[in-house]
Amino acid sequence: MTTLAPGKALRVAFGETIAELARTDPRIVVLDGDTGSSTRTDIFENEHPDRFFQMGITEQNMLGMAAGMATLGLIPIVSTFSCFIVSRAHDPIRVLIAQPKLNVKLMGGYAGLLAGMTGKTHLMFDDISIMRAMANMTVVAPADEVETRQALKAIIDYPGPVYVRLTRPNSPILFDDSYRFEVGKAVTIREGKDVTVFGTGTQTARAFVAAEILAEEGISVHLVHLPTIKPLDIESVVEAARKTGRVVTTEEHTIVGGLGGAIAETLGEHAPLPMKRHGLQDVFGESGPNDALLEKYGISPEKTADAIREFISQGTQPG
Amino acid sequence: MTNEDAELKGASMTQTLSQYSAAEIADIARRARIHILEAVAHAKGGHVGGPYSAADMLAALYFRVLNVRPEEPNWPDRDRFVLSKGHSSIALYTMLAMRGFFPIEELKTFDSINSRLQGHPDMTVTPGVDMSSGSLGLGFAGALGIALGARAMQRDFMTYVMLGDGECNEGIVWEGAHVATRYALDNLIAIVDHNKLQQFGWRGETTAERITPYTGSQLADRWEAFGWQVFEVDGHDVQAFLDTINQAKAVQGSPVVLIAHTIKGKGVSYMEGDYTWHSRVPTEEEFAIAMQELGAAEGGTT
Numbered sequence: 376m377t378t379l380a381p382g383k384a385l386r387v388a389f390g391e392t393i394a395e396l397a398r399t400d401p402r403i404v405v406l407d408g409d410t411g412s413s414t415r416t417d418i419f420e421n422e423h424p425d426r427f428f429q430m431g432i433t434e435q436n437m438l439g440m441a442a443g444m445a446t447l448g449l450i451p452i453v454s455t456f457s458c459f460i461v462s463r464a465h466d467p468i469r470v471l472i473a474q475p476k477l478n479v480k481l482m483g484g485y486a487g488l489l490a491g492m493t494g495k496t497h498l499m500f501d502d503i504s505i506m507r508a509m510a511n512m513t514v515v516a517p518a519d520e521v522e523t524r525q526a527l528k529a530i531i532d533y534p535g536p537v538y539v540r541l542t543r544p545n546s547p548i549l550f551d552d553s554y555r556f557e558v559g560k561a562v563t564i565r566e567g568k569d570v571t572v573f574g575t576g577t578q579t580a581r582a583f584v585a586a587e588i589l590a591e592e593g594i595s596v597h598l599v600h601l602p603t604i605k606p607l608d609i610e611s612v613v614e615a616a617r618k619t620g621r622v623v624t625t626e627e628h629t630i631v632g633g634l635g636g637a638i639a640e641t642l643g644e645h646a647p648l649p650m651k652r653h654g655l656q657d658v659f660g661e662s663g664p665n666d667a668l669l670e671k672y673g674i675s676p677e678k679t680a681d682a683i684r685e686f687i688s689q690g691t692q693p694g
Numbered sequence: 695m696t697n698e699d700a701e702l703k704g705a706s707m708t709q710t711l712s713q714y715s716a717a718e719i720a721d722i723a724r725r726a727r728i729h730i731l732e733a734v735a736h737a738k739g740g741h742v743g744g745p746y747s748a749a750d751m752l753a754a755l756y757f758r759v760l761n762v763r764p765e766e767p768n769w770p771d772r773d774r775f776v777l778s779k780g781h782s783s784i785a786l787y788t789m790l791a792m793r794g795f796f797p798i799e800e801l802k803t804f805d806s807i808n809s810r811l812q813g814h815p816d817m818t819v820t821p822g823v824d825m826s827s828g829s830l831g832l833g834f835a836g837a838l839g840i841a842l843g844a845r846a847m848q849r850d851f852m853t854y855v856m857l858g859d860g861e862c863n864e865g866i867v868w869e870g871a872h873v874a875t876r877y878a879l880d881n882l883i884a885i886v887d888h889n890k891l892q893q894f895g896w897r898g899e900t901t902a903e904r905i906t907p908y909t910g911s912q913l914a915d916r917w918e919a920f921g922w923q924v925f926e927v928d929g930h931d932v933q934a935f936l937d938t939i940n941q942a943k944a945v946q947g948s949p950v951v952l953i954a955h956t957i958k959g960k961g962v963s964y965m966e967g968d969y970t971w972h973s974r975v976p977t978e979e980e981f982a983i984a985m986q987e988l989g990a991a992e993g994g995t996t
Contacts, residue, residue, distance in 0.1 A: 404843075404846060425846075426846070428842065428846075428877075429876075430873055431869075431872065431873060431876070433866075433869035433870070433872065433873055435831070435832075435835065435865070435866040435869060436835045436838070436866050436869035436870040436873055437835075438835070439831075439832050439833075439834070439835020439836050439838070439839060439866065439870070440835050440836070440838050440839030440842060440870070440873070441839060442825070442835075442836050442839060443825065443835070443836040443837060443838060443839020443840040443841075443842070443843060444839040444840070444842065444843035444846075445839075446817075446824065446825065446836075446839075446840060446843075447840065447843040447844065447847060447849070448847075449843050449846070449847070451839075466829050466832065467829075467832050467835060467866075470826060470827075470828065470829045470832055471825070471826060471832050471835075471836055474816075474818070474826065475816075475817050475818050475826050476818070
């Protein structure tokens with residue numbers, strides 16, 4: 376059974392990468408919503424103090440100011456916890472950034488289920504649903520530190536607003552250094568023939584472990600990673616789904632409108648097939664250690680394997 | 695277009711702005727009020743009270759203060775103006791048209807399908823609109839970002855932003871007011887159109903009487919408490935407004951706000967101080983009275 380090497384947290388890779396990119400790109404500025412010591416924009420502040428703008432705890436104002444800065448040709452990277460960007464500052468993002476297609480990069484830190492003993496306020500797992508419903512918005516969810524670095528490099532040169540989902544805990548490494556991220560492109564992680572599993576963000580690594588567990592039982596999983604949820608790589612999704620004829624989506628996110636929703640919409644129109652959406656079940660979060668949360672909310676590698684096995688064992692035949 | 699407007703448009707291309715006297719600017723505002731009501735009547739929808747309270751100040755800004763080029767609306771070194779009280783869009787569009795950014799005839803397309811003149815300002819379609827707005831408070835934050843960005847890029851243009859007094863209810867305004875002080879944004883001048891009424895507001899003695907959102911010096915006190923240098927001025931006295939803008943531009947080390955005391959619906963007797971003219975279409979009779987009071991017959995109607 377292949378195991379994944381331990382890696383850095385996405386937030387650390389983020390802080391390091393934007394500091395590095397700013398060395399050669401004078402357009403980059405960072406706006407922080409008083410969470411830089413958590414989201415790791417402190418790394419940027421340390422290296423580029425004159426291009427780091429502390430906005431204090433003023434999320435709506437921060438997103439509005441970022442829009443104003445973008446009109447001058449700057450590339451504002453706005454960073455705070457996902458819940459405070461997506462929920463609290465939704466209106467300025469919609470009116471001042473998305474509709475005018477301004478070149479603001481939104482970094483939603485501490486997204487998902489694992490935000491460090493914070494509970495329902497901070498556990499943001501409807502961010503993908505909300506942001507993908509917004510016209511003109513690109514939505515990216517990297518899986519590991521390698522992909523985070525790659526994705527940040529790519530989106531700086533990708534004009535227009537982009538939301539990037541970043542997470543708090545250390546994440547196992549899924550990609551080697553030769554990996555190249557491309558906005559809107561799916562990545563096949565593992566070839567298989569019994570069931571197609573689509574993952575996104577840090578859940579893909581858990582899906583990989585789940586696939587390894589199932590392989591020992593003789594179930595062959597075709598695993599595809601979708602680091603860009605919008606625009607979705609429709610062609611690759613349809614092709615991968617048809618390859619096995621049945622589909623499971625898995626995400627550290629609500630099953631309502633996120634990756635599962637996007638895939639269901641796509642397959643419903645292009646290739647109706649039996650499918651199951653695995654992820655968080657239309658609930659709010661709570662405080663707790665990471666392992667306990669993954670277990671209780673059913674998205675640990677083992678629980679993910681259970682969901683895939685159950686889907687197949689229910690007699691779901693390939694379509 | 696009237697002959698006077700044609701002259702104005704021609705003049706704006708060739709004359710330096712400072713040649714317009716306060717009296718001439720007041721007359722530009724008078725004619726603007728005619729265009730505004732024509733556009734709203736034609737569209738059968740739109741706001742009137744707020745555009746009228748802001749008209750004199752907008753005329754002063756566009757014909758004396760702002761360093762802009764109508765023939766090159768995206769000139770990088772232009773002064774920026776953000777109408778954060780975006781529901782007064784027709785006043786901004788009228789000023790842009792009179793200044794020569796687009797034909798005055800285009801005002802008739804206001805609020806119609808496929809028009810560049812949207813109900814609330816859209817920077818992606820209208821020449822001369824530096825920032826979208828419409829959800830109150832957002833334009834203010836955008837303007838602060840322009841000012842902070844300009845400083846970071848060592849650009850020396852000024853940024854002006856106009857808010858409504860009702861808009862100052864919004865929390866985002868005070869978030870921004872706090873951050874602007876932190877960065878000592880003295881390259882920005884905010885103007886609050888303090889016309890004492892909002893769309894509906896709080897009830898007075900009767901339903902028809904509404905209470906001003908901020909009484910006495912409350913609004914000035916709030917801005918001062920946030921560390922802004924505050925000037926109070928009569929927003930319908932063009933010379934006083936211009937003098938105050940000059941004082942404001944000289945301030946260093948802190949952001950500046952002009953609390954401009956105005957009358958909602960200013961210029962038409964039956965509209966002044968009546969909250970229902972926040973957004974209302976005139977009847978034929980009301981339109982005729984307004985045109986008469988605004989001196990449309992003497993020059994300035996179409």
